[in-house]
Amino acid sequence: MTEIKELRADSSSPLFDKSNMLYKEFPSDFRQIRYFTLLIVQSAPLEIKEINLLEQQISEIIKNAVKHGNNCDLNKKVKVWYAFSASHAHIIVEDEGPGFKDLEKWNEFNRKRLECLYDQNFEQLGAYVSFRTDKSDNNDGGNALFAALEYWNGGFVYNDKRNAVAMLKKFPQKRHGISVDSE
Numbered sequence: 486m487t488e489i490k491e492l493r494a495d496s497s498s499p500l501f502d503k504s505n506m507l508y509k510e511f512p513s514d515f516r517q518i519r520y521f522t523l524l525i526v527q528s529a530p531l532e533i534k535e536i537n538l539l540e541q542q543i544s545e546i547i548k549n550a551v552k553h554g555n556n557c558d559l560n561k562k563v564k565v566w567y568a569f570s571a572s573h574a575h576i577i578v579e580d581e582g583p584g585f586k587d588l589e590k591w592n593e594f595n596r597k598r599l600e601c602l603y604d605q606n607f608e609q610l611g612a613y614v615s616f617r618t619d620k621s622d623n624n625d626g627g628n629a630l631f632a633a634l635e636y637w638n639g640g641f642v643y644n645d646k647r648n649a650v651a652m653l654k655k656f657p658q659k660r661h662g663i664s665v666d667s668e
Contacts, residue, residue, distance in 0.1 A: 494643040585643060
């Protein structure tokens with residue numbers, strides 16, 4: 486089986502360096518998540534070919550901060566630092582909540598889910614469709630985190646308190662019509 490990507494907490498990660506990043510702060514208003522996302526994505530360069538996926542990923546991260554971190558408390562803020570170029574997207578999202586306490590449980594759940602997929606054990610896979618905690622509602626399932634680990638190919642890491650997440654997406658660069666890895 487290939488290496489399993491995991492969520493991790495490391496405040497010292499270089500992904501938490503906010504130098505030269507733009508900054509926005511939003512109230513925890515669930516109804517405005519799409520608007521907040523568009524305010525951030527509008528500064529991304531047109532060369533980014535995956536703009537819709539990028540927008541979806543940023544929206545999910547902000548939604549998690551609003552809903553799970555700040556419990557939609559309008560008095561609590563979501564802070565977002567961001568930087569875009571044709572070669573990368575770097576985002577940091579921080580809420581005022583207690584942090585993602587079930588990070589290790591999520592990693593174990595994901596490991597078992599991936600083992601079932603790898604082993605083609607579809608009977609047991611049904612138990613790993615949706616990650617739930619005692620605070621989950623019917624619309625929660627951890628699916629955004631499964632996608633985030635795949636999408637953010639330059640890293641996806643929480644701070645030590647687990648109430649902030651930093652992520653980096655490296656976009657392939659084309660030179661003379663040939664795709665090359667990002668710097």
